[in-house]
Amino acid sequence: MYFHLRAVPPPALRNSANWMRRLFEDDSEAVRLRVRGHREGVLDRRYLDHDLLYAGVPPHGAVDGPRTDVVLGGRPVFPADPDRPPFLTLTAEEVDRVAGYLASADFEVLWALARETLLPGRDEDGAESGTRAAFESAHRDLTAFYGQSARHGDAVVKWLVL
Secondary structure, three states, X not given: OEEEEEEEOHHHOOOOHHHHHHHOOOOHHHHXXXXXXXXXXXXXXXXXXXXXXXXXXXXXXXXXXXXXXXXXXXXEXXXXXXXXXXXXXXXXXXXXXXXXXXXXXXXXHHHHHHHHHHOOOOOOOOHHHHHHHHHHHHHHHXXXXXXXXXXXXXXXXXXXXX
């Protein structure tokens, strides 16, 4: 299970769950090879934790806007199978706002706000440095993905691949 983000030129984007499903049909190894070009992004099964890093943790929750759109934000498009999660889409304008937010975000501040929430269950000896490094790496990857998508004027489609 992983959370997959894919850049799509706006003229190619379709408001069809079947079309969006076809965007994500490749196996995980093919996706990982393509991700190197930053036209796609992947978050592991801890994608909800990554969302906490950007959406804020109580009582410092983010207002609707670029912070909340980084991971889970977007307009839902529901597949025919009600047991499958919806696709999420961001317009090119929304991608540009998210890219601007990420480019100006200070990871140290984000980590400081979310640290206590993200570490429980991972608080073994030395776990903080590894956990922090994983979140910092994902932050760099998301910043690169959204930055390149914005430079190309792309929309973004996201989906939880089970």
